[in-house]
Each structure stands twice: as C-alpha cells, then as structure tokens.
Amino acid sequence: MSTAAGGAGAAGGRAVRASRGARAAAIGFLRRSWFVLLILLVWWLVTAAGWVDPYKLPSPGDVLGTLGTLLTERALLVDLGATLLRLVEGWAIGVVAGVLLGILTGGSRVLEDGIRPVIAGLQAVPTIAFLPLAILWFGFNGTAVLAITAFGTFKPMALATYGAMHQISPTLLMAGRALGARGLFLQRTLVFPAIVPSLVTGLKMGWSFAWRALMAAEIVVTGAAGLGGVLELGREIGAIDVVMAVILVILVVGIATEQLVFARLERWVNRRWGLVGAR
Amino acid sequence: MDGACKTYEGGDRPALLPTSFTVERGEFVSLVGPSGCGKSTLLGMIAGLLRPDAGFVEALGRPVEGPGEGRAMVFQDAALFPWLTVLGNVEYGLRAHGVARAERRERALEAVRLVHLDHVVDRHPHELSGGMRQRASIARALVMRPEILLMDEPFSALDAQTRTILSDELQRIWLETRPTVVFVTHNLIEAAFLSDTVHLLSSGPGRIVRTYDIDIPRPRDEADPALLDLRHDMLERLRAEVDDAAERRAQVAEVVAL
Numbered sequence: 396m397s398t399a400a401g402g403a404g405a406a407g408g409r410a411v412r413a414s415r416g417a418r419a420a421a422i423g424f425l426r427r428s429w430f431v432l433l434i435l436l437v438w439w440l441v442t443a444a445g446w447v448d449p450y451k452l453p454s455p456g457d458v459l460g461t462l463g464t465l466l467t468e469r470a471l472l473v474d475l476g477a478t479l480l481r482l483v484e485g486w487a488i489g490v491v492a493g494v495l496l497g498i499l500t501g502g503s504r505v506l507e508d509g510i511r512p513v514i515a516g517l518q519a520v521p522t523i524a525f526l527p528l529a530i531l532w533f534g535f536n537g538t539a540v541l542a543i544t545a546f547g548t549f550k551p552m553a554l555a556t557y558g559a560m561h562q563i564s565p566t567l568l569m570a571g572r573a574l575g576a577r578g579l580f581l582q583r584t585l586v587f588p589a590i591v592p593s594l595v596t597g598l599k600m601g602w603s604f605a606w607r608a609l610m611a612a613e614i615v616v617t618g619a620a621g622l623g624g625v626l627e628l629g630r631e632i633g634a635i636d637v638v639m640a641v642i643l644v645i646l647v648v649g650i651a652t653e654q655l656v657f658a659r660l661e662r663w664v665n666r667r668w669g670l671v672g673a674r
Numbered sequence: 675m676d677g678a679c680k681t682y683e684g685g686d687r688p689a690l691l692p693t694s695f696t697v698e699r700g701e702f703v704s705l706v707g708p709s710g711c712g713k714s715t716l717l718g719m720i721a722g723l724l725r726p727d728a729g730f731v732e733a734l735g736r737p738v739e740g741p742g743e744g745r746a747m748v749f750q751d752a753a754l755f756p757w758l759t760v761l762g763n764v765e766y767g768l769r770a771h772g773v774a775r776a777e778r779r780e781r782a783l784e785a786v787r788l789v790h791l792d793h794v795v796d797r798h799p800h801e802l803s804g805g806m807r808q809r810a811s812i813a814r815a816l817v818m819r820p821e822i823l824l825m826d827e828p829f830s831a832l833d834a835q836t837r838t839i840l841s842d843e844l845q846r847i848w849l850e851t852r853p854t855v856v857f858v859t860h861n862l863i864e865a866a867f868l869s870d871t872v873h874l875l876s877s878g879p880g881r882i883v884r885t886y887d888i889d890i891p892r893p894r895d896e897a898d899p900a901l902l903d904l905r906h907d908m909l910e911r912l913r914a915e916v917d918d919a920a921e922r923r924a925q926v927a928e929v930v931a932l
Binding site for chain 1 (some may be wrong): 742750755756757758767800814
C-alpha cells in the first residue's frame with residue numbers, strides 16, 4: 396500500500412514538474428517575444444482599420460501571402476541561393492585573409508605598428524563607400540559585390556585577430572617554446588588554436604558585417620541574381636509587399652545563422668577549450 | 675660527461691645580482707626564497723626563455739642560446755594546451771621535434787604511465803583536477819627525456835595534501851629516471867625533502883645567501899626529523915635575511931628622505 400502511494404506520489408511529482416517546465420517555457424517565450432507580438436498586433440490593427448494606404452503599408456497577411464507565392468514560384472529561392480552563396484564566399488575569403496594578416500603581422504611589432512592603424516582607419520569607413528571603386532575595378536557585376544563582401548569581412552576579422560594575438564597567455568607560449576616549437580609549427584599548433592575562441596566571436600562579427608555590405612552592394616549592382624536585386628525591383632515596380640517579404644527573408648536568414656550556426660559553434664569551442672565555467 | 679654540466683653567471687638588473695652556481699649531472703637542486711628573489715628569473719635563463727643582461731649560462735657543456743637541447747620545463751600553473759587532450763599535450767614536444775606518429779604515441783603513453791595518468795589520456799585539461807594537470811605537465815616534460823628538468827614552483831598552486839602526494843611522486847620519478855633537476859619553490863620542506871642541494875636566495879636584490887647539501891638517503895619521508903631540523907635552520911636564516919633587507923631598505927629610505 397505504501398509503495399502504491401509512493402508510486403502515485405512520484406507520478407504526481409513528475410506531472411507537476413512537467414507542467415511547471417511547460418509553464419516556464421511559455422513564460423520564457425513570452426518574455427522574449429512580447430514586443431514582437433505587439434508590433435505584429437499594431438501592424439495588423441493599423442492595416443485592418445484602413446488607417447494607412449495599403450500601397451504604403453500592406454497588411455501582415457498580404458506580406459506573408461506574397462512571400463508564399465514568391466517561394467513557391469522558386470524565383471526567390473534562386474535569388475536567395477545566389478545571395479547566400481556570395482555571402483559564404485565573400486565571408487570565407489575575408490576570414491582567411493583577415494586571420495592570415497592578423498597572425499602574420501600580430502607576431503611582429505614593426506608590421507603591426509604600421510598595418511594595424513591602417514586597418515582600423517579603413518574600418519571607420521563604411522564598406523559600401525568602396526563599392527564605386529570595386530565597380531570600376533571589377534565591372535558592374537557579381538564580382539564587385541563579392542569583393543565588397545570579402546572586404547567588409549576582412550577588416551573586423553583582421554582586427555579581431557590582432558586583439559586575440561595579444562590575449563594569448565605568455566606562459567602558454569613559453570611552454571610551447573620550451574618544448575621546441577617555433578616558426579610555422581608554433582603558429583599552426585599553438586598560436587592559431589590559442590586564438591580560436593576569440594576568432595569565433597570575430598567570425599560572428601565578420602558575418603554580420605559581410606551581410607550588411609552584401610545587401611547594400613546588391614541593391615546597387617542589380618545585374619546578377621540576389622535578394623538585393625529583388626528589393627530594388629520591388630521598389631521600381633512599387634510592389635511594397637515584395638519589398639517587405641524580402642526584408643522578412645533577410646531577417647530570418649540573419650537570425651537563423653546566428654542561432655543555428657554561430658551560437659552552436661561558440662558553445663562547442665567554449666566546451667572544447669574549457670571556457671564554459673569561465674564565462 | 676665530466677663534473678660541471680652547467681655554470682651560470684648572470685645579472686638581471688636588481689632582480690638578480692650576478693649569481694654563480696654549478697649543478698652536477700643527475701643532481702637535484704632547489705632554489706628557495708621569498709617572492710621577488712629572482713629564482714624564477716634564474717630558471718627562465720637556464721631554460722633559454724630569458725636572456726641574461728650580462729654573464730652566461732651553460733648547459734650540458736654548451737652555452738644556452740634558446741630553449742630546447744635536453745632541457746624541459748614544468749610551469750607553476752601547468753600551462754597545458756587547453757584544446758589538446760592529455761595525450762595530445764604530452765605528444766606536443768615530440769611533434770615539434772618531428773618524431774614519427776607511432777613512436778610519439780608509444781613514448782607519450784610511457785610518460786603518462788609514469789605519472790599515473792593512463793586512465794585519463796583522452797580528457798582535456800579543464801576536465802582534470804589541479805594535481806592531475808600538474809602530473810600531465812610533468813609527463814609533457816619527461817617525454818622529451820630531458821637531461822635537465824626545470825621546475826618553476828610546480829606545486830605551489832595545489833592544496834597541501836595534493837602537494838605532498840606529488841612531491842612523493844616526483845621523488846619516485848626522479849629515482850626512476852634520474853634527470854638533473856633545478857627546482858624552484860618557496861616551500862622549504864619541499865625543497866629539503868627533494869634535493870641534494872638547496873640554494874637559499876634572498877630578495878631585494880636577489881642573490882644566493884646560503885647553500886645546503888642534504889645527504890639524507892632516499893627514499894625520504896617528509897616527516898623525517900632531520901628534514902624538520904633543516905627546515906628550521908633555513909627558516910631562521912631566511913628571517914634574518916628578510917630583516918636585513920628590510921633594514922637596508924629603511925636605511926635607503928632614510929637617505930632618500932634626507
């Protein structure tokens with residue numbers, strides 16, 4: 396009898412715990428999204444009441460409908476694919492170049508003193524200001540856009556690498572040198588892994604800079620496929636629902652890469668490098 | 675090799691006055707003293723990680739011009755590479771010297787067994803206790819089969835119990851492998867327990883004030899009354915030195931004030 400009571404008690408406890416978990420999750424969700432829900436509500440109210448011209452602000456339903464049509468017709472998917480490909484390519488080029496420059500010059504006082512201020516200065520100039528230059532060099536095409544994306548990634552990546560180089564523990568470097576590591580081997584097996592946790596932060600930052608530079612460039616250079624071109628086309632033909640649908644796609648891509656790719660990468664690196672408790 | 679395997683003579687600003695001493699091959703020597711007495715500086719110079727301003731350091735019959743060449747170092751905070759496993763850490767020096775994979779693995783496992791870490795070879799440093807980390811770092815040095823092992827306060831970050839266990843282990847390992855050891859510590863009993871020779875250093879500026887030769891047979895016991903007497907003696911000496919130094923500083927301050 397006592398066991399039966401105990402069993403019932405335990406089952407009840409589980410149920411209570413489960414419902415508590417569900418409630419906590421619901422509250423968490425509300426806390427993070429109440430403002431977004433409020434915006435959606437106001438948007439819907441304003442458009443449903445007819446207070447604004449639908450040519451200035453279409454209803455949420457219209458935007459979603461347009462998005463659905465664009466996606467099923469696949470035209471938008473082609474543009475999305477082209478944009479993402481360019482983003483990944485430009486970002487990868489910028490990352491490799493930035494990290495290499497950061498490591499090469501971060502190890503030498505003379506090189507760093509000369510080069511770092513230049514990169515920092517360039518970082519103060521919005522990347523898109525270099526687009527006309529890129530168009531003159533590479534033509535009014537995807538290559539110019541790619542170059543701008545890579546450049547936009549390169550600057551913060553190089554700066555992040557410099558910063559990381561200065562945070563390497565001197566004892567760790569001494570330990571490596573005492574074990575006979577030097578030159579390229581030291582750079583590859585000690586300096587590079589030691590800066591990885593900081594680089595992951597840099598990768599994330601580089602990605603968001605790449606994303607901004609890419610969108611700005613695509614809106615100007617509309618010849619090739621890409622989301623920026625669709626935005627610009629939407630403006631030309633006055634299709635505000637298309638413009639807003641594309642903005643929504645850009646937003647979702649940004650959040651998804653942050654959450655699915657970079658947050659996971661960061662967690663993994665922090666665990667592997669033993670930084671979990673330190674943060 | 676003949677008797678003198680290392681002669682050191684160097685001056686490193688006020689941190690260390692010109693200092694000379696010799697360590698015989700296979701000898702266990704400790705440098706003991708309060709913080710700021712230049713003992714770590716001394717060790718860094720022998721390791722080839724620091725350059726003396728004047729004077730020279732010689733190891734194994736050759737002048738020291740950089741790290742390596744039969745010398746390995748153990749650091750105070752273990753200084754393991756956090757992204758590598760225990761085995762990866764132990765193999766690192768062999769990789770740097772281009773040792774082939776199979777031999778590397780074999781020698782690393784042997785070193786890891788010597789420090790009793792064979793059950794955690796695949797763990798990362800942050801998954802280990804402080805004592806285990808320091809064992810791993812000792813294995814990382816020993817795998818190089820160093821003729822000279824340099825240890826910079828290796829146990830000072832550990833709790834008293836772990837420290838006692840590890841100095842016992844170090845005695846055993848030393849008896850098994852017999853490298854020349856230069857051991858830096860501020861723990862007198864640890865120094866007396868482990869060493870053939872203890873150099874007592876004083877701070878402000880750093881210099882050797884007294885040298886003790888310890889011929890108690892091994893394996894030793896930390897509770898040996900002879901060791902305790904020795905510790906008492908060293909402590910008295912250090913106290914006197916600290917007082918002297920304080921007095922000298924006070925005199926200087928007075929002169930400056932005038």
